[in-house]
Amino acid sequence: MISKKRFLVGGVALALIAGTLVSTPAKAASSELVIGSVLDIDKLDPHTSTNFATVRALGLVYSSLVEVGPGNKLKTGLASSWSFNAAGTQLKLVLRQGVKFHDGSTFDATDAKASLERILDTKTGAAGRANLLTITSMVAEGRSLTLNLSVPNVPILAALDGVNMAMLSSDDIAAGKVGGSNKPNGTGPYKFVSWEPTQSVKYVSNPGYWMGAPKITNLTIRVIPNESSILSAMNAGTIQFGIVTDPLIAKQVSTKTLKLFKVPALAYYALQLNTKVAPFNDKNVRLAIQCSIDRPEMINTAMLGEGAVSGPITSPAYKSDPNARPCPKVDIAKAKEYLAAAGKSSGVTFKALVTSNGWATSVAMAQNLKAQLARADITMDLDIVDQATYVPRWLGADFVATLANNGGRIDPDTMYTRYFTSTGNLNKVATYSSATLDANFLKGKSSGKTAVRTSAYTAISKELEDNAVWVWLATPYEYRVATKELKGFVALATGSLLPLRSASLG
């Protein structure tokens, strides 16, 4: 009897295993790509999407007037050309001809105007609204859209890139058919097919796409809520593309069997300091922190070497020189001098707000920084909370210091005006502003000349570092893992999946 039972159990197990070997589903057809993502998308409205996964996913369906391409250069998108007037107060965009929405209607200037108006409408709650506030009026004529600006604003062009600036059909907007449970209707390379919450988003190629129909005809973003499982799924061949953020997982990718794409991200890590409260209301204490930190050590330990030291501005054209700061290398002696100058020779203690699940290496970074600061008699106590708790505290500047992962943009204006200008809507969080910063931001915004902008942003970077307003640490990498059969794909620093439109399998 015992042996019978065991036999039964063993037999069932064997049958299952045998069955799997026999009936493994046929390998995906060569024009189908399945992408593994830890996060599911959270909505279908491009203008209010802030979640990385949503932005990535909707970026395949919607297009914007301009695009950021490889090398972080601005490229034409739905706008085929543009020009500023001499004063820089008027931007004329010529729209691409022959672009159709997925529902068949034509894209023209009325759609562009309606889309921008929707972003500006406070009722929408659009994430990119602040970047368009200098627009006083818009004129739509056939294929051209003219934006009249209140002040010269050159960076507005770069601000027009991205899913938050998606071009929608004016009919959809008028009928209120955007977001909610409405099927996305865009001009992008892929048509939205379905969204099964917590499971997948499915797409099919858009045959009428203005760059030519994508070679990969079917796309699926499949939710696999664990990066280790994503890697396993790739090794087993059940998915062909994976979005990985954890350097520990990226290190395990076998380049013999898979392709690993790695590009420096525009996002950056910083220890934000609250300059309005003790002990960081004293500049000397802030400088002491800056000098106690060995950034390469943090990168090597917490990020396994997968990162680069950075300054405030990560926009490639105006990138900050990481050595242009009071302590480009760790200098404990100097740190102690600063502490003495602040009257704190016996040491300083403060609490740092850290998110436990905001990004993969947050807690590791915090631990290493804590150990480093201890060498200069600075005690950083860790206050670790989950992301949803972290957010309201971050927004309310309810912290003495916080380890943050902030997004970067290709233009320093869109990247930092919201933080460091006195009228910026996140200035409360940045806790610092000055007349000189305001002046320099205005200078950078108004001029079209690279030399002028460079001097403005160099000055801004210098002021931020010399005052140790925040302690800028490093930039990570964006990782994409793909099957060796994927050709023609290039990874972008913005994380966008748009290059899939020109890619092919096999």
Next chain:
Amino acid sequence: MRLAKTSGIAARLLSVLITLFGISVFIFIVLRVIPGDTITGSLGIETGVLTPEQIDDLKRYYGIDKPLLLQYFSWITSFLSGDLGFAYSTGVSVLTLTGSSLPVTIELALFGTISGVIMGIAIGMFSAKKPGSARDFFGQLFGLLALAIPGFVLSTAIVTIMANKFGYFPNGYEYMTPWEDLWMNLQQMLFPSIVLGIAVAAPVMRTTRSALLETVDKDFIRTAFGKGLKSRTVQFRHVLRNSLIPIVTMTGIQFGYLLGGAVIVEKIFALPGMGRQILDAINKREYATVQSSVMIFAILFVTINLVTDIIYRRIDPRIK
């Protein structure tokens, strides 16, 4: 309490309702106590770009502008009338969401319980055959070792080894319900069920082993000089049938536990169950989804408990 049977059941039902009421209040309060709300949960740090008027608008939209007591009553009355609320981000009703995720979790818990019972009985029988021997010791030890490994370690190890060495990872494919593709569904449930089943297997193994040993002792002595040696295996079968009753009633409780404990397994094996639904909704502070999902869970759990209790009382006449 020597109440008549019918009023006994009525009393039980009343206590069930009170329990459920308690849970609804508890979950409501707990959610409001946690920092963050639906707005920050959905927009993250970009909430900072909203104007105060926009925030008021959103509060109205999410229904979190009303006083707490009103929010509670509007939720609980909708719930009782079948409207479980709305998951604002997805534009899908909680009822629909739960309708697809609950079966997954129930199937997982069911298979977990079954696999646990099978494993437990198998090891228990293996050990009981020669009590006190090395075989017995190692049988028990094996059961314990499996229990001692944290669930997520075991799960990840299984996934990694199966995928990397054998190229086998059914959970890397789209999840299939049993009616869509039974074979794929069973494969996707196989390893997660085994991992969950281990926690069930341990007590089952112990109960099986001791029950077998007890009966074997008695029967053995009784029949030793009597009819001649009866086949041990016949005794085992008889004993097993009797031991199954307490095992089954115990697994009723375990089943309920598994419903709540499956979230880690659901994450690693990418199963779209209730555990993940609740966890994701908590992270996004989607109050309606969390509240209603937890209530559904609680109703299920309490019902299972009630049924198990009734069966237990029927079998064990000592308890009144």
Next chain:
Amino acid sequence: MTTKKQEKTWVHYYFKSTSGVVGAVLVLLMMIISICAAFGWTTHDPLAQNPMDALQGPSSTYWFGTDQFGRDVFSRAMDGMRRSMTVSIVAVGIAGFIGVSLGVLGGFLGKWLDGFVVRLSDVIFAFPAILLALAIVNSLGNSWIDTSLAIAIVYTPIFIRVARGPVLTIKELDYVKSVRVLGFSSPRILMSHVLPNVLAPILVQIALSMSWAILTESGLSFLGLGTQPPDASLGLMVSEAQPMAAFAWWTLVAPSAFITLVVVGLNLVGDGLRDSLDPARRQS
């Protein structure tokens, strides 16, 4: 009194059980390790980061190698053992104390108190543990005490159940009924007749719950809700080591081995207790 004599034979039987002995040895070993860690008697400072020595395999200097920060894995595991033990003892202590008190009082005194106790137990039972942990961690703080509290609340219903069951049965026994009729005070009846008989299953449950608590804490750590650095527990160590296991196996093996030993040990102790405390099971 009979109880004292029973206690002597109880211990005597315990040591006759192989499981009990092996378990006790393992648990004792883990306790010693925890105490050593508490006094700082470890091979290295568990918190000291030596980035130059990061990710080295086991050697004579670092018995179980180093992690990504250059911390000695063995010393950290010892410290982790201490913290896991602390969480486990505190959580089960609270759950046991509250659960048993409620279970015994409810079962013995009956009526509305019993009803309330059962209902409370059901409410907590039906509540997802993660949600509770999240709530506690977010509103009270995230030190190890808060994690222990979360686990304690989740485990209380088990103790209520384990304590209440025998009490219900004992309450109906003839001799207990008769001493009640004779007017013996309830506290005296509880102490001398009820508790000694409830003690057995409770002791067993304590051993088992302690082993589960360590595993629960590790699961919470995986979800980011367990003890937080620098209060790292074994569960957190395992959770952190898991993505590195492919190229730094020692970071996973040391804490896992410790968890396994203590969980197995506690379960064996539970078995030994069960074998020795239940007269029907005693081996001659």
